[in-house]
Amino acid sequence: MGEAIAFYTISAFILIFAVMVISTRDTVHSVLFLVLDFLFVAALYVLLGAQFLAAIQVLVYAGGIVVLYLFVVMLVNLKRPPEAHVDSNRRTRLGFALSVAVLFELALIAGYGYVKPAPALAAQNLQVTGNTEEVGWLLYTSYLIPFEVASMLLLVAMIGAIVLAKREL
Amino acid sequence: MVDQFLIPLLKIVIVLNATLVGVTYMVLLERKVIAWAQSRLGPMRVGPYGILQPIADAVKLMIKEDITPVRADKWVFTAAPIISMVPALIVYAVIPFGPEVSLFGRKVTLFITDINVGLLYIVSVASVGVYGIILAGYASNSKYPLLASLRASAQLISYEVAVTLTLVSVILMAGTLSMVGIVNSQYNSHVWYVFVQPIAFALVLIGGLAETNRAPFDLPEAEQELTGGFHTEYSGMRFALFFLAEYANMIVVSSVVVTLFWGGWLPPFPNVPAFRFLYLVPSWAWFLIKSFVFLYFFIWVRATLPRYRYDQLMRLGWKVLIPLAIANLIVTGIVKVMVLM
Numbered sequence: 001m002g003e004a005i006a007f008y009t010i011s012a013f014i015l016i017f018a019v020m021v022i023s024t025r026d027t028v029h030s031v032l033f034l035v036l037d038f039l040f041v042a043a044l045y046v047l048l049g050a051q052f053l054a055a056i057q058v059l060v061y062a063g064g065i066v067v068l069y070l071f072v073v074m075l076v077n078l079k080r081p082p083e084a085h086v087d088s089n090r091r092t093r094l095g096f097a098l099s100v101a102v103l104f105e106l107a108l109i110a111g112y113g114y115v116k117p118a119p120a121l122a123a124q125n126l127q128v129t130g131n132t133e134e135v136g137w138l139l140y141t142s143y144l145i146p147f148e149v150a151s152m153l154l155l156v157a158m159i160g161a162i163v164l165a166k167r168e169l
Numbered sequence: 170m171v172d173q174f175l176i177p178l179l180k181i182v183i184v185l186n187a188t189l190v191g192v193t194y195m196v197l198l199e200r201k202v203i204a205w206a207q208s209r210l211g212p213m214r215v216g217p218y219g220i221l222q223p224i225a226d227a228v229k230l231m232i233k234e235d236i237t238p239v240r241a242d243k244w245v246f247t248a249a250p251i252i253s254m255v256p257a258l259i260v261y262a263v264i265p266f267g268p269e270v271s272l273f274g275r276k277v278t279l280f281i282t283d284i285n286v287g288l289l290y291i292v293s294v295a296s297v298g299v300y301g302i303i304l305a306g307y308a309s310n311s312k313y314p315l316l317a318s319l320r321a322s323a324q325l326i327s328y329e330v331a332v333t334l335t336l337v338s339v340i341l342m343a344g345t346l347s348m349v350g351i352v353n354s355q356y357n358s359h360v361w362y363v364f365v366q367p368i369a370f371a372l373v374l375i376g377g378l379a380e381t382n383r384a385p386f387d388l389p390e391a392e393q394e395l396t397g398g399f400h401t402e403y404s405g406m407r408f409a410l411f412f413l414a415e416y417a418n419m420i421v422v423s424s425v426v427v428t429l430f431w432g433g434w435l436p437p438f439p440n441v442p443a444f445r446f447l448y449l450v451p452s453w454a455w456f457l458i459k460s461f462v463f464l465y466f467f468i469w470v471r472a473t474l475p476r477y478r479y480d481q482l483m484r485l486g487w488k489v490l491i492p493l494a495i496a497n498l499i500v501t502g503i504v505k506v507m508v509l510m
Contacts, residue, residue: 028242029244058296070300
């Protein structure tokens with residue numbers, strides 16, 4: 001009962017802030033609502049018992065990535081929106097196409113989840129206890145290859161950024 | 170009922186009040202110590218030896234006019250001091266001041282909570298605190314605060330990387346992220362981690378100085394270049410909140426250093442029978458004494474060292490501290506694996 005109330009309250013806040021992110025005119029305010037949104041998502045993770053994920057969510061998204069967004073928004077002058085130059089229908093059409101694609105994806109996910117309920121992922125043969133330990137165990141056993149691929153991708157991105165920023169090494 | 174709500178609530182009230190009183194008296198201590206370092210007396214007028222000075226300061230700040238600049242972004246301008254104050258205070262939820270003790274026939278733990286991801290919680294909450302500084306500079310709509318806040322946030326983010334990387338090697342040693350667990354593992358391994366991880370200790374201490382914007386890394390409030398820094402446009406209680414947040418963060422950094430490296434609430438030689446008498450001093454007193462040493466160290470450093478230049482600061486962060494942290498982490502990992510084998 002209490003958990004349900006907490007879940008619906010947190011979810012409502014997440015949705016409200018998500019709408020605020022795309023509806024507010026001031027870009028900095030928009031980024032701030034994004035931070036609030038991420039914090040409430042972290043609260044949702046805590047509710048699910050995933051404290052490790054919640055802490056990482058706050059550390060990486062709310063505390064790291066959005067700070068960089070804020071830097072960009074504050075340093076780039078966004079006073080005049082470029083709407084005046086483009087065809088006003090173009091945005092509507094693009095938005096329509098995008099929302100159809102997202103709806104299709106959501107339908108696919110919902111259908112897939114309905115037909116084939118999510119398996120209890122490898123939770124049976126876990127040899128460790130504790131939230132963080134379990135995440136680490138799964139990352140280095142069942143999900144080793146995706147994990148390594150992701151780290152490779154990050155390394156490539158990092159080298160790319162260095163090459164872009166520094167013309168001559 | 171009593172165990173579930175009343176005692177935690179009471180602990181929260183005690184810790185919050187103790188922190189706020191401690192913070193105000195930190196200000197007095199800092200003024201006194203710096204005055205002594207410079208052959209002055211420091212505050213002497215209010216109360217004997219000026220011990221009532223913090224109360225006078227607080228009253229003055231509260232009754233001052235609270236100005237919001239006309240062109241400022243009002244909501245963000247108001248939120249910024251709150252955003253920097255709140256993370257500094259909620260971090261105290263996981264700091265262990267002592268183990269479980271019996272008090273009036275009841276088992277009471279001398280920490281508010283012990284979560285599985287305690288250290289990660291501290292790091293992540295502290296990383297949210299940077300918004301207070303960025304937003305203060307942005308919302309003031311004034312050039313010096315904006316420059317200062319850009320400096321401050323770049324500094325915080327750079328040093329956060331180094332400190333977090335260093336903390337990983339301590340986590341490797343302890344095998345847990347829980348703050349209580351880290352102290353217990355120091356008890357079980359018969360050694361305070363400062364003696365096996367001296368480089369990590371130095372890195373966390375330097376990084377902690379930089380993250381709390383203390384001298385010699387107090388560039389965000391370099392008076393000569395940036396007038397008052399990011400809080401130039403703030404006055405009254407809102408200015409006081411930034412001030413309190415800075416000192417609260419200092420206490421957090423010294424508590425974290427004590428917990429991770431200096432055995433937390435443990436007395437020296439906790440496992441040696443010949444030194445059993447050291448347990449006569451209560452555990453929380455050991456914790457407070459050790460934290461006080463580091464608070465004094467912070468002030469001492471401020472009185473001694475000149476300020477870094479900004480490019481030197483960035484060079485130190487990215488080219489010295491982060492490579493050292495990575496090297497330390499790799500060595501710790503290799504040694505840990507060899508010990509396990």
